[in-house]
Amino acid sequence: MTDSLDHRLRGAWTPEGADAAHLTDRELRWLSRRIGDLTPSDPVAPDSAIAVPPSGLPGEARARLAEVVGPRHVLDEPRDRLERSGGLSYLDLLRRRNPASGMPVPDAVVLPADPDQVQRVLEVCVAHDVGVVPFGGGTSVVGGVTALKGDKDSVVVLDLERLNRLVSVDPVSHIAVLQAGVRAPDAERMLSAHGFTLGHVPQSYERATIGGFAATRSAGQASSGYGRFEDMVSGVRLATPRGEWRLGVAPASAAGPDLRHLAIGSEGALGVITEVAVRVRPVPETEHYEAFAVDGWERGCGLVRQLAQRGLLADITRLSDVDETRVSLHLAGSWKTGVLRRYLGVRGVGEPCLLVLGWHGESAKRRKDAMRLLRSGGAVWLSPAPAHAWLRGRFGGPRQRDALLDAGVCVETLETATHWSKIGTLYDRVRTALRGELGDPLIMCHVSHAYETGASLYFTVLTPRSTRDPVGQWQRAKTAACEAISDDRVGTISHHHAVGVDHAPYLEAEIGQLGGEVLAAAKRAVDPTGILNPGKLIR
CATH class of the missing domain: 3.30.43.10 (Uridine Diphospho-n-acetylenolpyruvylglucosamine Reductase, domain 2)
Structure with missing residues (x-):
């Protein structure tokens, strides 16, 4: 196997992950001051x-x-x-x-x-x-x-790790067929040899697979430019208990409902995805990254909404709220941070929210129009440096979580999405629900995926881990957050993490009882004895 057992079980993503996860004494002291006393623990062998x-x-x-x-x-x-x-x-x-x-x-x-x-x-x-x-x-x-x-x-x-081949590349149609077990970095390496890229880079990139992306309706950091993974899928091949099933023969079809979408997002409950045909794009000749500060979360969301609705989103568009921005500045910890704060204060940015933009390929006209909109909305251009710092650390979260666990921190994420008119309501509901269960946790949030009609919200939560009931501590908090999301259908129970076991109790609130019966009927059709991924997606 490519990863050692100890690293796989702790959660570090590569053998180098242990070093990447290290927390300095200064960082731990700051964290303790912010969230409370911590009780370190050693990882089990x-x-x-x-x-x-x-x-x-x-x-x-x-x-x-x-x-x-x-x-x-x-x-x-x-x-x-x-x-x-x-x-x-x-x-x-x-x-x-x-x-x-x-x-x-x-x-x-x-x-x-x-x-x-x-x-x-x-x-x-x-x-x-x-x-x-x-x-x-x-x-x-x-x-x-x-x-x-x-x-x-x-x-x-x-x-499926042995299903690791690039099956074919159609350079005329810009379609590649990959086996389901191909990991994302290997897919990019194989496609780049043909001059193409998939452009799908979620935080799970280093380990996640093509089949997993399809089975969970994955979204990546550059989805504003390249699309979510389901937007890339032109065909799928599945193994089912009833026999093999192949879907997708043309770029568009009116031959009934698009049954590819029973496979995409099916989480292994309706079949095992073995091959995926995906739309690929030429490797961009240039990439440009930059960062802005916006005064306040509401104004920041408003600017991202305008970018989305005017067709001016960068390929990567990420807006951090005040708390996430504040943590980033605290952990930077250099004299430049103080200078930046004073500079932003002079420019009228009292509650900075960091906006990172990444432009791939020919985007000069779109970027020029976006810059004009951002300047008119009060955004302050910083430099490429904060964006490059985010790029360098974008895969560090899963690794750093191991170090936080060692330090005695309860650290987890949850995500959702809603329409622009409900963004403020959803943001406040989730934060209130988490505080109701956890007291005064550190709650950070960012928009990482924006659309013409709405956006995702991705929350990161840190609080001292309970020594009495650590599992129940987070279960209660997650339940409260899920109920806040599901109540009145203010948001989706999952924007890109899928349903699995954790979100299954809330699925019916989103798709309705009839929707649940439709899924159950599809399950009976392809898996009459119920062997596929028991307990997931379909209850």
Whole structure:
């Protein structure tokens, strides 16, 4: 495997992640002053401290799976099973640090080599009534890859890491076909050899896979320019318990409802995505990044709305609220920060919100018009430096979370989206709900995806971790936030993290009872015995 077990279980994304996650004494002192006293804890040594139950996979099922993928690719050792026992949410990482947590562990891990083997694995699992959890990069933060059994006696994780090929590139149509297990950096490397890019760079980029992007309706930091992942998908190939299913033959079609969207966002509950045909674009010749300060969150959101509605969004458009901006300036900690504050005060920016813009390719005219709009709205141009600082650290969050956990911090994120007219209401509701459960946490928020009609809100929460009930502490806070989002349908329960286990209780409030019945009917059609990803998306 490419990652060591200790790093996979702690959450660090690469072997270098431990160094990247280091927090200085100054940073820890500042954090303690802001959120309260912390109780540091040492990480558990996972391979020696967490008890893994014996595999419950029937011997005949194991033998048949070995016939399909080869004996070396059916893994039932505790270490292999533990490595793929869940995702990377705060609660996932917390449970891995607690040997008595009762974390669900699969009975085996199966690694098929190609789409045909995936299909045959599902046929074996149907015959033996074994649950199947599709697994890509393991980056879910909503319980999407938790090894739940549902009503099955055993469950296997179907790890797609061997489906790692670029199948084809159509340079005329700008379409590439990638196998589902290709990780995002490998996809970019392979596509760049043909002069193309996917342009999809979420924070999970280093580990997440093409199949995972499609299964969760992923959005990336450059979605304002390149589109969300579902906008890129022109076709999908799935393995289902009823047989293989291929969708997508033309750039547009009126042949009934677009059934690709039953696959995109299906989270492994309606089939295992094995190949994805995606729209690609030529690698941009230039990239330009810059930053602005806007006085106040409301004004900042108003400017981003105007950019979106006038077609002037940069490929990357990210607005931080006052608290997130303040933290960034505190942690910068140099004399230049004080100079910047004084300069912004002179320019009338008393509550700075940082706006980062990134322009890819030929965008001079659009940028010129955007600059005129921003200046008229009171935005103060800073320099490229804050934008480049954000670029350098944009994958640091998952790594830094390990260091925060070691320090005794409850640190987690949640995200949503709504229409522009409701942005202020949703922002206030979520913050009020979190404070109602956590007291005086540090709550940071940013807009990372903007549309003509609305935008996403991405919250990061830090508070001292409870020593008595750390799991319940966050569960109660997340429940309060989800209820605030779902009440009166003021926002979506998930803009890009998907549904998984965590958001399933709130899905019906968004899609209605009839919508739930439609999903359940689709599930019965493709998976009549319910082996696919038990407990996820469809209750």
